[in-house]
């Protein structure tokens with residue numbers, strides 16, 4: 001068993017906060033010593049809009065290269081930024097307990113989306129959020145924005161924008177949940193596959209036993225179902241797709257929605273699967289396979305119903 005682990009992370013405040021939490025948990029639960037090394041990614045340095053630089057993998061690639069090169073033992077990613085295509089030599093070794101997967105609206109004076117004035121300006125860089133915003137507020141002016149969470153919050157407090165949409169999970173991890181004036185219900189506003197979850201990647205040949213202490217099966221199953229939708233649609237993290245899975249008793253239910261760019265049209269699909277209980281590795285593996293199959297089935301149904309005519313799904317995986 002390694003007595004010291006090195007974790008690579010991006011250098012944004014959010015990435016440092018979430019990597020710090022994982023490091024702290026690993027040390028607290030297993031006594032392992034953890035070092036953190038910061039890697040700069042294209043997603044951090046490029047000022048171009050995320051959809052224009054391709055979205056998929058811009059944050060992950062440099063971290064993955066550091067892992068393959070042996071510069072660290074683990075990488076912590078925001079799961080929703082991690083492409084679904086497998087990366088040679090690396091494995092998704094652990095998914096810790098997921099944070100709140102909902103999106104949140106930040107405005108001044110506690111206004112909700114419905115309260116905002118006619119023609120309000122709302123910032124987001126995500127085609128999914130653009131479509132969801134326009135479907136509820138077709139009068140709004142949606143502005144493509146980039147930058148870290150603090151920069152985005154500042155655009156509202158300074159008056160440059162009337163509102164921004166951000167993931168509740170990121171705000172929680174940064175201790176900025178106080179800025180939120182509305183949480184969008186997942187039933188009307190499903191979020192990006194894997195939103196709120198972290199992914200811990202390792203080299204395939206490494207066994208890092210400490211990770212057993214931070215794995216969270218329910219989170220792993222939900223994100224497996226959600227990500228299988230993206231994989232089957234061959235869509236990237238910037239595609240206008242929302243997906244949300246929930247486990248109640250042994251029933252895993254997945255809802256996915258594909259939006260047209262202007263939010264005027266949407267196509268939804270929902271299915272459930274009964275998962276076998278049991279603690280053996282074979283049971284866990286079977287549950288994971290059933291969760292992925294559920295996402296695959298929902299995606300096939302969406303394709304059958306015309307998802308690829310409705311939305312630009314591409315952009316790689």
Ligand SMILES: NCc1[nH]cc(CCC(=O)O)c1CC(=O)O
Pocket residue numbers: 078079080081165166167168169170194195196197198
């Ligand atoms: N693409 C940016 C990104 N990647 C992960 C998060 C934070 C939430 C999470 O962990 O899913 C964010 C910010 C946001 O969407 O507001």
